[in-house]
Amino acid sequence: MLKVSIIGASGYAGAQLTALVHQHPVMQLKGLYVSASSADAGKLFTQVAGEYRHFPDLPLEPLCQSGCGALADSSDLVFLCTPHQFSHDVMPQLINKQAKIFDLSGAYRLPDLDTFAAFYGFANQHPSIQQKAVYGLAEWFADDIANTSLVAVPGCYPTASLTGLLPLQRTGLLDTAFRPVINAVSGVTGAGRKASLTTSFCEVSLQAYGVLSHRHTPEIESYLDHQVIFTPHLGNFKRGILATITAKLNPEVTANDVEQAFLRHYRHQPLVRLTSAFPKVDDVVNSPFADVHWQVDEQSHYVVIGCAIDNLLKGAASQAMQCANLAFDLPPTQGLLP
Ligand SMILES: NC(=O)C1=CN([C@@H]2O[C@H](COP(=O)(O)OP(=O)(O)OC[C@H]3O[C@@H](n4cnc5c(N)ncnc54)[C@H](OP(=O)(O)O)[C@@H]3O)[C@@H](O)[C@H]2O)C=CC1
Numbered sequence: 001m002l003k004v005s006i007i008g009a010s011g012y013a014g015a016q017l018t019a020l021v022h023q024h025p026v027m028q029l030k031g032l033y034v035s036a037s038s039a040d041a042g043k044l045f046t047q048v049a050g051e052y053r054h055f056p057d058l059p060l061e062p063l064c065q066s067g068c069g070a071l072a073d074s075s076d077l078v079f080l081c082t083p084h085q086f087s088h089d090v091m092p093q094l095i096n097k098q099a100k101i102f103d104l105s106g107a108y109r110l111p112d113l114d115t116f117a118a119f120y121g122f123a124n125q126h127p128s129i130q131q132k133a134v135y136g137l138a139e140w141f142a143d144d145i146a147n148t149s150l151v152a153v154p155g156c157y158p159t160a161s162l163t164g165l166l167p168l169q170r171t172g173l174l175d176t177a178f179r180p181v182i183n184a185v186s187g188v189t190g191a192g193r194k195a196s197l198t199t200s201f202c203e204v205s206l207q208a209y210g211v212l213s214h215r216h217t218p219e220i221e222s223y224l225d226h227q228v229i230f231t232p233h234l235g236n237f238k239r240g241i242l243a244t245i246t247a248k249l250n251p252e253v254t255a256n257d258v259e260q261a262f263l264r265h266y267r268h269q270p271l272v273r274l275t276s277a278f279p280k281v282d283d284v285v286n287s288p289f290a291d292v293h294w295q296v297d298e299q300s301h302y303v304v305i306g307c308a309i310d311n312l313l314k315g316a317a318s319q320a321m322q323c324a325n326l327a328f329d330l331p332p333t334q335g336l337l338p
């Protein structure tokens, strides 16, 4: 059995990952961790995450940064479900040890360090670690993921946006003179478990935020190799993301070309479902799937693409597990599909 440690296990993404590891046939939970000063330190995971009350009793152990090296030496996998700054700071102690590291934060997703500093508000001090990190968009970078010991698991909006756009971009169907326009709505779990006024029950009402400034814009652009206009919205539902993307196609592109591009890239990908109608959030919530549909207007040469995912699963924990499966040469859907 592969020994797994999860740091940030009391958070929304960490609890999902804990559940996925628990049901994985060849992984076992070695330890669950929170910060040294956490109000949850010493509590049982089952006390903090009530939906998993039937799980075995595992404590949420307080973790000091100095204890991370030993953790990485005694685990096969370490998942970081922690804030960006913590993942950034702790990484030198985790890498080059026994464990492969899967970081769900944005700390090592952006190869351009100036862009990183501008969007994250702190500098990436570890360029040599950044060079080793592989972007964990599982359907697109499987070979690299299989051969690395550090995976930067993508953000939730970039997962939905890139899943919808990459088949067209990689096939050369997009008109490079126009930026695809991505409008995406996320449930409130996307903001994490920590209380804040903007995510409190009485305050949330469908609204755009981070307009022309969200840190997921450069993440999408880095891996699409194309500039975009990305507008996230916060919706008054718990989980799920719906991205609706409008893009300009080259003049000679037909509806059949677009269909072939999606089929070629996703026909053999079990976790991307090409649906017969525009996807619904409810169809993917609590599942590891990305649902994708599109419609082409051959007169105007525009395509509208819809992609729905569960932000906590395909947008975080289940994609991290897909990457872990790839990194350990296991079937990519192991522990994710019955
Ligand atoms: N929510 C989502 O949809 C997505 C989230 N992500 C990313 O995944 C990561 C986790 O997100 P999410 O679960 O939403 O966040 P939460 O705020 O819900 O959870 C954060 C977790 O990290 C722990 N933590 C915080 N500081 C430390 C520390 N210094 N040492 C150890 N543990 C610490 C927290 O526990 P405590 O503070 O009690 O110590 C908690 O368990 C973030 O980087 C986020 O950006 C990525 C994609 C989607």
Ligand SMILES: CC(=O)N[C@@H](CCC(=O)OP(=O)(O)O)C(=O)O
Pocket (backbone or CB within 6 Å): 104, 105, 106, 154, 155, 156, 157, 186, 187, 188, 189, 190, 191, 192, 232, 234
């Ligand atoms: C609704 C909401 O607030 N969503 C988060 C994105 C969550 C995510 O993908 O996380 P990363 O921070 O790891 O990129 C946001 O907009 O900041």
